[in-house]
Amino acid sequence: MATQDIITAKEFCIHHNVEMTFIQSLGESGLVEIIQTEEEICVPMHQLPQLEKMVRLYYEMDINMEGIETINHLLNRMNEMQQEIVKLQNRLGVYEEE
Amino acid sequence: MEFIDYYKVLGIEKTASAEEIKKAYRKLARKLHPDLNPNDKDAHKKFQQVNEANEVLSDPDKRKKYDQYGKDWQHADQFEQQRQQQGNTQQGGTQDYSNFGDQDFSSFFESMFGQGGGRQRQTKFRGQDYQAQLQLSLEAAMTTHQQVLTVNGKNIRITIPAGVENGQVIKLAGYGAPGVNGGPAGDFYITFNITAHPVFKRLGDDLYMTATIDLYTALLGGDTTIDTLSGKVKLTVAPETQSGTKIRLKGKGFPVYKKEGQHGDLYVTYTVQLPVNLSDKEKALFTELKNLK
Missing domain, CATH: 2.60.260.20 (Urease metallochaperone UreE, N-terminal domain)
Structure with a gap:
């Protein structure tokens, strides 16, 4: 059976001094994957960097949830486009060598 | 070492209120924050400048000192005397800054406020991202293999999956510089540089x-x-x-x-x-x- 490392949302909230509702909102909007167990909400370990990024955007930069969703979408698109640029540069490189 | 006009960095007047400074900082931080500009060294550098400007101008004591002596920072003797007169009031700095690295404060800042010159910062900052290039032959990129890289004295064993592309970047989360004030460590980005093959x-x-x-x-x-x-x-x-x-x-x-x-x-x-x-x-x-x- 496959296992995965998780952290309780409560523990994360105490450590980062954030509200539980914030994590719930992130989970509801699909920005961060959360796991609802019988007793509590948990976050998979691999989601921590993403969650910490959201905390910084919300608490340090005063960006609201709608703004975070927009930024996340644009960052993903930017990432895809950067990968596409790399692929196109590689294709171009082949023809330039000829 | 050059004089840095922190007001100019934040784009505000010298008469700016604390609220205006905060507003200007927030505005620039939203634009230049490393989270919003991944892999952009230029933005990262500018963010550090903005951060430094905010560090000074948002602290009434530092701002006063900067306004008084900022442009005359080269007059080291007078400056030092002034610093001593102020006694230890500036020494409430946190040791956390030892982790912040030389690159995060300019030499101008260090000269004026000392290495421990930062006040106790409430905000957690993510550590700096590291970037590295890894050269691979076409043959090496063809098979999944492991390589050991040394980053800041630590050996990291990474698995390079077969089929990696030239220019492709992989991220090793948490292997960058340590964070500040308990902030998370930065990430380590490896860009693969696959050398041209004479036949293929x-x-x-x-x-x-x-x-x-x-x-x-x-x-x-x-x-x-x-x-x-x-x-x-x-x-x-x-x-x-x-x-x-x-x-x-x-x-x-x-x-x-x-x-x-x-x-x-x-x-x-x-x-x-x-x-x-x-x-x-x-x-x-x-x-x-x-x-x-």
Whole structure:
């Protein structure tokens, strides 16, 4: 059976001094994957960097949830486009060598 | 070491209120924060400047000191005297800054406020991202293998999946510089630089190569053996094959990234090599052939 490392949302909230509702909102909007167990909400370990990024955007930069969703979408698109640029540069490189 | 106009950095007037400073800082932080500008060194550098400007101007004591002596920072003696007169009031700085690294405060800042000059910062900051380039041969990029990299004295063993692309970046989360005030560590980005191969050209998952065949094989057909990256392959050349004819060897190309067992195709372009240093007899036979047409 496959296992995965998780952290309780409560523990994360105490450590980062954030509200539980914030994590719930992130989970509801699909920005961060959360796991609802019988007793509590948990976050998979691999989601921590993403969650910490959201905390910084919300608490340090005063960006609201709608703004975070927009930024996340644009960052993903930017990432895809950067990968596409790399692929196109590689294709171009082949023809330039000829 | 140059004087840094922190007001200019934040784009505010010298008479700016604390609220205006905060607003200007927030505005620039939203624009330049490393989270919003991944892999952008320029933005990262500017963010550090903005951060430093905010560090000074948002602290009434530091701002006062900066306003009084900022431009005259080169008058070290007077400055030092002034610093001593202020006593230890500035020494409430946190040791957390030892983790912040030299690059996060300018030498101007260090000169004016000392290395421990930062006030107890409430905000947690993520550590700096590290960037590195890793050169791989085409052959090495073809197989999944492990490499040990040394980052800041720590050995990191990374697995490089087969099929990695030239210019592709992989992120090792948390292997960058340590965070500040309990902030998370930065990430370590590795950009793969795959060196050009003298025989094979790669386009996505497909490989391209040129195979030379002699005139007689091209005309009459026959077998030829080529070296691919996965071993020798025997090809049957069809009769009357033209120079420039391209054939496809399915599944003999490059491994598909993170799709084990899947490969692209290998495209082989035939180049027909004409015979040279013809003997008299050969010349006569070619002439005979020419006259037949």
